[in-house]
Amino acid sequence: MSALEFFEKHPVFTREEFCNFMISRGTTNSHTQQATLSYHLKKKHIVRIQKSFYAKIPLLARNNFESYSIDPYLIAGRIRRDAVLAYQSAFDFHGVSYSLHHQCLFMTRQPARAFEFRGEKYISLQFPKVLIEQHQENFEVITVERQGMDIQVTSIERTIVDVLDRPKHAGGWEEVWRSVEHIPILNLNKVLEYANLLNNATTIAKLGFFLEQFQQQFDVNESILKSLEARKPGSVHYLERGKREPGTLLSRWNLVVPNSILKREWEEPNENF
Secondary structure: OOHHHHHHHOOEEEHHHHHHHHHHOOOOOHHHHHHHHHHHHHOOOEEEEEOOEEEEOOHHHHHHHHHOOOOHHHHHHHOOOOOEEOHHHHHHHHOOOOOOOOEEEEEEOOOOOOEEEOOEEEEEEEOOHHHHHOOOOOOOEEEEEEOOEEEEEEOHHHHHHHHHHOHHHOOOHHHHHHHHOOOOOOOHHHHHHHHHHHOOHHHHHHHHHHHHHOOOOOOOOHHHHHHHHOOOOOOOEEOOOOOOOOEEEEOOOOEEEEHHHHOOHHHOOOOOO
């Protein structure tokens, strides 16, 4: 297999992956490996996305080299070995997001600085520490094929709990609500199992409130709500820490929820139209 054939099979790739390919062909000299990469960069067969990370440029796109669009899910999903598309980007990937976004969020054990590439922002976030401690980073993570390559993404069930746990990565509560309205079915057992794994009383309360709001849509049994209620925090917490907008205390969950969410103010008609 030639280098060009390697690029065809690897729409995005790391320098390590390319060097392993060269070694498999008998080229073990690191200078030769780097020279080969440099040659193909100069010929615009490939483009550097970030240090040691590249993407192929198809033959027909080389005349529009700078504007050729590279799949952001492939970039986010392959830039690290353990990368997992998550939060807002997992909703995007599963096709339930309400809004269009120009950023990709992914989890990894060792996050790096965010970067931008061709109009898209890439943000790496650390897996929740409790998952790392239990070696459960891949709980409810599914592998999917994208242009012949495998990438990983959190399931719908895990994503819902993740955005409740860390709402700042969800695009706002309106986005969460409107996105969830697009989800036809939910495996509640998986939702509860993952929430239990995070073992966070505030997240449990948020989940209880959330499932109560969507009780009819997801056919949530009252016994599920009661089991969550029994594990609510002992003191009052806010739905989103750091935000103190006018809200209502829901004693069932020991949770102060903004009135704008309880009233779903985003559904009100705009008086300007």
